[in-house]
Structures are given as structure tokens and as C-alpha cells.
Amino acid sequence: MFPLFESVCLLNGEILNSPWHLARFEKSFFSYYGEAPTYSLFQKLSVPKDFQKDMVKVKILYNKQHQEYHLQKYEAQNINTVKLVHTESIDYSLKYSDREKLDKLFALRDGCDDVLIVKNGCITDSSYANIIFFDGSQWSTPKNPLLKGTCRARLLENNDIKEALLHVKDLSRFKGFKLINAMRDFNMDMISIEKITA
Numbered sequence: 001m002f003p004l005f006e007s008v009c010l011l012n013g014e015i016l017n018s019p020w021h022l023a024r025f026e027k028s029f030f031s032y033y034g035e036a037p038t039y040s041l042f043q044k045l046s047v048p049k050d051f052q053k054d055m056v057k058v059k060i061l062y063n064k065q066h067q068e069y070h071l072q073k074y075e076a077q078n079i080n081t082v083k084l085v086h087t088e089s090i091d092y093s094l095k096y097s098d099r100e101k102l103d104k105l106f107a108l109r110d111g112c113d114d115v116l117i118v119k120n121g122c123i124t125d126s127s128y129a130n131i132i133f134f135d136g137s138q139w140s141t142p143k144n145p146l147l148k149g150t151c152r153a154r155l156l157e158n159n160d161i162k163e164a165l166l167h168v169k170d171l172s173r174f175k176g177f178k179l180i181n182a183m184r185d186f187n188m189d190m191i192s193i194e195k196i197t198a
Contacts, residue, residue: 001063002061002062002063002066002067002068002097003032003063003096003097003098004028004029004032004061004062004063004094004095004096004097005059005060005061005062005095005097006021006024006025006041006059006060006062006095007057007058007059007060007095007181007182007183008021008057008058008059008060008182009055009056009057009058009074009182009183010047010051010055010056010057010058010071011054011055011056012052012053012054013047013051013052013053015042015045015058016182017150017151017154017182018042020150020151020153020154021041021150021182022040022041022042023153024095024148024150024153025037025041025062028094028095029062031094032094033064038065039065039067041060041062041067042060044067044069045058045060045069047071048071051071051073054073054074055073055074055183056071056072056073056074057071057072057073057074057182057183058070058071059071059072061097074183076183076184076188077113078113079113079114079179079191080113080191080195081111081112081113081114081195081197082112082113082114082115082116082126082191082195082196082197083108083109083110083112083114083115083116083196083197083198084115084116084118084168084196084197084198085105085108085109085115085116085117085118086117086118086119087101087105087117087118087119088119088120089101090102090105090117090119090146091146092125092146092147093146093147093148094147095147102127102128103127105117105127106127112197114126114127114128114129114179115127116131116196117146118168119144119146121167121168122142122144122165122166122167123142123166123167123168123170123171124142124144124145124146125142125145125146125147126179128179128181129149129179129180129181129184130142130145130147130149130151130152130179130180130181131177131178131179131180132152132155132161132177132178132180133166133171133174133176133177133193134174134175134176134177134178134190135173135174135175136175138162139155139160139161139162140161140162140163140164140166140174141155141156141161141162141163141164142163142164142165142166143163143164143165143166144165149180149181149182150181150182151180151181151182151184151185151186152180155180155186160186168198171193171196172193174193175190175192175193176190176191176192176193177190177191177193177196178190178191179191
């Protein structure tokens with residue numbers, strides 16, 4: 001059983017943004033097991049020839065002693081519409097392999113491409129990505145996401161985005177948004193804020 005995992009982007013055989021993945025892996029491992037890992041996240045990763053070109057998603061499942069790698073060619077999902085869904089109980093502070101609660105929220109999308117999860121009145125994440133909003137001059141991301149993603153962490157560290165406590169009523173002051181994660185970086189197209197439905 002592998003209770004946790006990391007999703008990592010390979011571009012032409014090279015691991016992207018590895019420092020942020022390693023930092024989250026070590027922090028998550030310590031939080032879950034109460035001790036530091038005895039192995040490195042990438043130590044046994046070998047990339048077959050078929051996966052050394054273009055963009056590849058690497059899912060790294062891990063437990064206290066072992067990790068397991070799954071590679072697949074990546075094609076970005078086309079996100080045009082997002083539906084607000086509300087919850088009070090979900091916890092996804094670590095990248096858990098068990099995504100049942102997230103999947104149940106995703107099932108409420110009502111014909112939209114994804115959901116935007118509102119927890120206790122605050123905007124958090126989509127079902128699989130962090131979100132950033134643009135007001136015409138500044139990019140902002142929810143201060144309390146469900147999961148602190150690696151792309152989000154890098155953009156914050158580089159001062160490309162800032163944290164803000166955001167409620168549903170705040171959405172009207174933004175022009176658009178992007179969904180970001182290890183496979184969807186800052187260069188994704190912005191989506192109109194009007195594509196978020198209640």
C-alpha cells in the first residue's frame with residue numbers, strides 16, 4: 001500500500017522543478033510517518049526511451065520503505081468551465097493516494113469541466129490543481145488551499161503570485177484565473193472569471 005504520491009513533470013527526459021517536489025516529499029513523509037525518509041524520491045527513477053521526448057507525467061507512489069513509478073504521455077486537459085461546490089469536512093493537506101472525497105466533489109460538477117472547492121466559505125482548489133486569479137495587475141492564490149502545490153510554492157517564492165484570503169464574493173473583482181499544478185504551469189491560457197458558475 002502506498003498512502004502518498006507525487007506527480008512530477010518530465011520534459012524531454014528531464015525532471016522539472018525537482019527542488020519543490022523533494023521539499024514536499026520530505027515534509028509530507030515526516031508529517032505522515034513522524035521521521036525523515038531513508039531514501040530519495042528519484043533515486044530509482046529510470047526513464048525508458050519511449051518517455052524521453054515531449055511532456056511525460058510521472059506518478060510516484062510511496063510508503064515508508066518503497067516507491068513505485070508510473071509514467072504516461074501527458075496531454076493537458078481542456079478546462080473551460082468550473083462549478084463552485086461547498087464542503088466543510090475535506091482534508092487533503094497531504095497528497096494522499098485516496099482521493100475518494102475529492103472524486104465525490106468532482107462528481108458534482110454538473111456538466112462543467114471541473115469544480116472549485118469552497119471550504120467553510122473560503123475558496124481553496126479545483127479537484128486536481130491550485131488556482132490563481134488575475135485582477136488586471138496582480139495574480140493571487142487562496143491563502144488556505146487544500147494542498148500546497150509545488151508550482152504554487154515556486155510562484156510564491158519567485159513573487160509571481162501572492163496569497164490572499166478569498167471568499168466567493170471576492171470572485172467578481174477578478175478578470176480571470178488559471179489552474180496550476182506540476183503539469184500545468186504559469187504559461188497556461190487564462191480563463192474568464194465568468195466561466196465559474198455557482
